[in-house]
Amino acid sequence: MATALASLTSLARVTLAPHPTPIDSLARLRSALGPACPALYMKRDDLLSFGMGGNKIRKLQTVLAEAIASGADTLITCGGLQSNHCRATAAAGAALGMRVVLVVNGVRQDRPTGNALLDELFGAQVRYASSPDERASMMETVAQELVSTGCRPFVIPLGASTPVGAAGFARGVEEILAPGLRPDVIVHASSSGGTQAGLIAGCALYGLKARVVGISADEPSDALAAIVRGLVEEMAERLGGSRAALGANRDVVVDDRFIGEGYGVPTEGSREALTMVARHEGIVLDPVYTAKAMAGLIGRIRGGEFSAAETVLFWHTGGQTGLFA
Ligand SMILES: Cc1ncc(COP(=O)(O)O)c(C=O)c1O
Incomplete structure (x- = not known):
């Protein structure tokens, strides 16, 4: 033990x-x-x-150490439009000087509210998926796109769980x-x-x-x-x-x-x-x-x-x- x-x-x-x-x-x-x-x-x-x-901060503290050790310069993660996890990842990326791409299911709000508003404030790029089932494959596609432009992405699964x-x-x-x-x-x-x-x-x-x-x-x-x-x-x-x-x-x-x-x-x-x-x-x-x-x-x-x-x-x-x- x-x-x-x-x-x-x-x-x-x-x-x-x-x-x-x-x-x-x-x-x-x-x-x-x-x-x-x-x-x-x-x-x-x-x-x-x-x-x-919120609880995502505790999980991200260890997951982000993994991301940094892997040499990543970009974080990709996913959630709902109002995801607390996405907002926490956006904030962490801002504080660590890393690019953040969020794959969220939902439609962009004309006037973003709650966590969607904070995602923008923290400078994250947001991509919209039409359903939760689409998010994992969309994260992989985004990762490949980023690699082809010379970025080093790290994919954080749903909720950093x-x-x-x-x-x-x-x-x-x-x-x-x-x-x-x-x-x-x-x-x-x-x-x-x-x-x-x-x-x-x-x-x-x-x-x-x-x-x-x-x-x-x-x-x-x-x-x-x-x-x-x-x-x-x-x-x-x-x-x-x-x-x-x-x-x-x-x-x-x-x-x-x-x-x-x-x-x-x-x-x-x-x-x-x-x-x-x-x-x-x-x-x-x-x-x-x-x-x-x-x-x-x-x-x-x-x-x-x-x-x-x-x-x-x-x-x-x-x-x-x-x-x-
Ligand atoms: C505020 C809040 N509480 C609890 C949970 C559940 O935590 P977990 O996803 O680790 O089960 C979440 C995230 O999904 C959350 O955002």
């Missing part, structure tokens, strides 16, 4: 956000949820001090140990799997027993759990640890009951969660990922899943720019 942890901590990374993010107690939300509510804390990755923050990206996220677990927090459960929004894989591996490597519960923003539970499990196994290979040392024998819990009608479509529960957290804590969730994840946490609390003696950490993965899309 020491070897895999040593590989994790020595994995090359670019420091985009140098400070640990705060952990806030959600005392007013807890009392609003009644006497059986567990102690609630929030890890504020929405406040990561780079490019408007590679074993190296997930390892970047795993490092974040160290930040909850320093203040002495030992949550029984960590709840967060899950979609391309890198955050959840990173949290599972990070908990295993840093000796935290917390159960990690991913609330899906779009994918069915079984499919996403399989992606997360695969990423944890690949991380074990990459870091040179046994699968068990990386937590691959732990249950992968993905809950798809809070998606509602689909990705980005608000539900009654997500609207309630967004409003409750804003009005009790002055904290802003995002409509696509974290409000649904908080709806999942509230649903589980109301369903009596936790005791008042337990501690739950909600990992805020950012995305508030989605409120202005």
